[in-house]
Amino acid sequence: xxxxxxxxxxxxxxxxxxxxxxxxxxxxxxxxxxxxxxxxxxxxxxxxxxxxxxxxxxxxxxxxxxxxxxxxxxxxxxxxxxxxxxxxxxxxxxxxxxxxxxxxxxxxxxxxxxxxxxxxxxxxxxxxxxxxxxxxxxxxxxxxxxxxxxxxxxxxxxxxxxxxxxxxxxxxxxxxxxxxxxxxxxxxxxxxxxxxxxxxxxxxxxxxxxxxxxxxxxxxxxxxxxxxxxxxxxxxxxxxxxxxxxxxxxxxxxxxxxxxxxxxxxxxxxxxxxxxxxxxxxxxxxxxxxxxxxxxxxxxxxxxxxxxxxxxxxxxxxxxxxxxxxxxxxxxxxxxxxxxxxxxxxxxxxxxxxxxxxxxxxxxxxxxxxxxxxxxxxx
Numbered sequence: 001x002x003x004x005x006x007x008x009x010x011x012x013x014x015x016x017x018x019x020x021x022x023x024x025x026x027x028x029x030x031x032x033x034x035x036x037x038x039x040x041x042x043x044x045x046x047x048x049x050x051x052x053x054x055x056x057x058x059x060x061x062x063x064x065x066x067x068x069x070x071x072x073x074x075x076x077x078x079x080x081x082x083x084x085x086x087x088x089x090x091x092x093x094x095x096x097x098x099x100x101x102x103x104x105x106x107x108x109x110x111x112x113x114x115x116x117x118x119x120x121x122x123x124x125x126x127x128x129x130x131x132x133x134x135x136x137x138x139x140x141x142x143x144x145x146x147x148x149x150x151x152x153x154x155x156x157x158x159x160x161x162x163x164x165x166x167x168x169x170x171x172x173x174x175x176x177x178x179x180x181x182x183x184x185x186x187x188x189x190x191x192x193x194x195x196x197x198x199x200x201x202x203x204x205x206x207x208x209x210x211x212x213x214x215x216x217x218x219x220x221x222x223x224x225x226x227x228x229x230x231x232x233x234x235x236x237x238x239x240x241x242x243x244x245x246x247x248x249x250x251x252x253x254x255x256x257x258x259x260x261x262x263x264x265x266x267x268x269x270x271x272x273x274x275x276x277x278x279x280x281x282x283x284x285x286x287x288x289x290x291x292x293x294x295x296x297x298x299x300x301x302x303x304x305x306x307x308x309x310x311x312x313x314x315x316x317x318x319x320x321x322x323x324x325x326x327x328x329x330x331x332x333x334x335x336x337x338x339x340x341x342x343x344x345x346x347x348x349x350x351x352x353x354x355x356x357x358x359x360x361x362x363x364x365x366x367x368x369x370x371x372x373x374x375x376x377x378x379x
Contacts, residue, residue, distance in 0.1 A: 009067050012053070016071040019048065020078035028079040031206035032351055035199075037162065038082055038206060042089075045075070045082075046116010051090055054241075055098055059106075059114050065241070065303040069248040073296075076252030077259075080355035081207040083252060084362075087245035088158035089113070092363075093120030095238050096167045096183060100226030105185060109165050121163035123154040123186070123212055124235055130156075131368050133169075134177040134232055138214065140170040140184055142221070148172075148184060150192075150217040156362075160210025161195040164188050168214070169231045181231035185223045192217040203354030240313050241306065242363045243320035247299035250323030253356045254295060257330035258288040260349055261337040275337075284333045291326035298322050314376035321369035324359035331356045 005013065024041060031038060045051060053068040055061035068090065076083030097110040097120065113120045129135045138152025150170055160166070166186045173180030186193060192215040201209060226234050262285055265276035275281045302315035331353035335342035342349045360366045 005070075008062070009064070009070065012067045013070050013074060015048065016050065016074035017077075019044070020074045024075060024082055025078035028081075029345060029348065029351070031079070031081065033205075033345070035205045037208055038079075038085070041082055042085060042119065043116050045086055046114070050075075050086065051094065051116055052114040054090065055094070055114065059098070059110065061114070063307070065244060065306045066300055069244055069299055069303040072245050072248040073252040073255070073299075076249040077256045079206075080249060080253055080352075081204045083249045084158060084204055084358070085119075085207050087242070087249060088122070089119050091242035091245045092122035092124075092238060093159065093163065093167065095241055096122065096225055096234060097185075099237065100183065100234055101185075102222070104222070105225065109185070112164075118164035119159045119162050121157050121159040121166045121210075122235075122238065123157055123160075123166050123168035125154060125156050127153060127155045131365060132177075133235065134181070136169055136171055136181055138168070138170040140172050140182070140219075143218075146221040148219040148221070148223055150184060150186065150214045150219060152214050154212040156198070157195075157210050157212055158362075159208050160212055161197050162208045163195075166212070167225050168212075169235055172231075173229050175229075179232070180229055182228045183225040183231045183234055184219060185225050186214075186217065186219065190217045190219065202357060203351065204358055239363055240316050243316040243369075244299060244302050244306065244312075246359055246363050247295070247302065247316070247319035247323040250320070250325075250327040250356070250359050251292065251296045251299055253327040253352050253359070254288065254292045254323070254330040257327070257334035257349060257352050258285065258292055260347065260352075261285060261288065261334045264338055264341075264347070281337060284337055288330045288333055291330055295319070295323035295326045314373055317364070317369040317372040317376070320359075320363070321366055321373070324356070325366060327356035327359055328353070 050071050052061035054065045056063050072087050094113050112118045140148045140150045168184050168186045171180050172182040194213045195210045198209045265281050266274050268275045299319040302312050302319045305312035334349040341347050
């Protein structure tokens with residue numbers, strides 16, 4: 001097995017790390033405090049070509065999920081709020097258009113999205129349909145003119161108020177659970193559509209999280225994204241890929257925790273020496289290093305399998321599960337290493353904990369990941 005990156009992949013990592021260090025990290029605490037959405041940083045990510053990485057050369061990409069996961073890791077290492085904006089836009093927003101969209105839909109929406117000119121959001125989760133996403137209540141029907149009429153609501157939608165267009169799941173045919181669900185393309189300026197920001201989040205405060213409402217939204221007949229009634233398998237495929245990016249975010253936060261804790265332990269002195277000399281602290285740093293490396297290997301293996309066109313559902317769930325839980329555990333340890341200073345935002349580790357917790361919930365909770373893995377085992 002060859003664990004070395006190609007020259008092109010190394011260049012992508014170096015570029016992402018430089019951008020994260022120079023442009024993203026300096027304002028991360030202020031954005032967390034203010035909740036200010038990083039419009040300029042999002043635009044620059046598009047200009048650097050990061051949004052196109054997992055897609056074909058036709059769209060300016062390299063068809064390389066592994067490079068994309070590494071870029072998400074580097075951005076998240078500096079600011080997880082920008083990391084989730086990046087990941088949700090690409091994995092959940094752009095991917096359905098890339099995989100299931102018509103040529104016209106791709107030209108109108110995907111092309112500018114990959115350039116960073118617009119954002120795309122994915123409307124799946126509902127107030128009463130979170131882990132049970134197949135129980136969606138949002139509905140769409142055709143009227144006498146052939147237009148779609150969309151009614152319902154969505155919840156916890158990343159980039160929901162910032163997106164120029166959304167891929168929205170709705171029940172278009174009779175059926176139980178996942179049957180009869182389709183995906184529709186909804187431009188954000190459609191009459192009857194409203195998006196409201198969700199305030200008071202524990203973490204990822206400068207990302208955009210929204211509730212959506214559809215009140216008689218009328219859409220053209222050609223608004224289906226893919227085949228009618230195939231929305232459920234489409235979004236399962238979308239979530240498989242999305243879990244790779246959430247896993248990459250977990251690696252980024254865990255790595256940031258290790259970096260911050262090692263630097264602090266080497267300069268903080270107690271009892272006449274740096275606390276990095278104490279075995280209790282060394283064990284915490286060693287545990288973080290172990291979890292970072294294992295999480296990264298798990299996530300990148302899932303990305304590699306996807307790039308090879310091989311099944312990766314189980315591996316994506318394993319990577320997402322392990323990396324998200326490693327991020328939370330590393331953040332808790334990092335706060336302990338920092339002591340009282342870890343409890344205030346003069347140091348970043350308290351933010352890492354608040355941000356990491358969402359990774360155990362979004363795109364399938366840790367419990368759902370364990371179910372996915374068990375089913376892949378044949379249980």
